[in-house]
């Protein structure tokens with residue numbers, strides 16, 4: 001069944017979510033008026049120009065459907081679960097933020113569908129809700145597509161999947177491109193802003209989060225929700241820095257550096273012992289290097305270890321950090337990392353722009369060094 005949220009009414013674009021207020025209650029007079037318009041065949045599909053039927057019941061969010069025999073190809077990112085509810089919340093956010101702009105739901109752009117498309121004159125904007133398991137590369141592709149088109153993309157993640165304190169791989173990935181993550185709880189209407197903060201010398205980022213009631217907020221031209229989150233982060237950052245400085249007075253050598261020194265001096269008998277027992281002489285090489293960093297070698301003169309990835313696209317081999325965690329987590333994490341690097345290598349083959357290539361490499365290295373906890377992968 002083809003369902004959609006937009007219709008033409010008296011020659012103007014009209015959205016079914018207009019029927020509800022910010023708390024999700026129907027505006028009864030309007031609902032009556034539009035139901036009559038629907039019965040009089042005054043609601044027209046913007047794509048195929050057939051008349052469409054308004055469905056505005058109590059269980060689902062309001063939408064339009066085509067008559068049974070239609071072959072209209074209207075697409076959307078999903079009509080199941082809390083997807084329609086999320087789109088209504090985002091539509092209303094767009095509506096109160098950009099009163100003059102045309103706003104579309106489920107707008108097809110190239111091969112993609114944007115949940116919300118805002119036709120701002122300076123720079124168009126899309127809002128996307130991620131309720132399903134989007135693959136890392138799918139996200140990168142869609143984000144890059146919007147960037148190429150000169151469209152600001154704002155992402156809202158499903159709160160059930162992304163409620164945890166520790167950031168997921170996906171959140172880390174988005175954080176490399178986006179300053180702040182938005183996590184949307186469709187049922188309470190709360191949006192949680194998250195930022196991964198990394199203090200000097202810390203290898204693992206700390207998550208800062210604060211929640212707001214979405215209907216209280218507007219969004220600006222750049223795609224930032226207007227609230228006091230930035231100031232909140234700033235305050236915490238100052239506090240954390242002070243705490244860290246005190247800690248440094250007490251323990252002058254940062255932990256990461258201390259580990260590095262141990263490895264460089266080869267005084268870590270226990271580590272060597274373990275490697276020796278594994279019977280892999282190549283591990284010797286990794287012992288002399290910090291195990292918290294990515295090391296890059298020319299492809300020809302590298303001994304391969306279980307932590308080496310060949311990157312033919314740039315004629316290098318990468319020795320990647322050892323993961324921490326339970327054995328099964330490490331096994332799974334390593335598989336994820338190698339899949340990720342495999343994809344990266346394929347992408348690097350295709351990139352011709354030198355700067356872009358360097359940026360991709362930098363991001364990947366940041367990512368690999370940041371995520372040494374296996375469960376993050």
Ligand SMILES: [Zn+2]
Pocket residue numbers: 045046047048049050066072073074
């Ligand atoms: Zn249609």
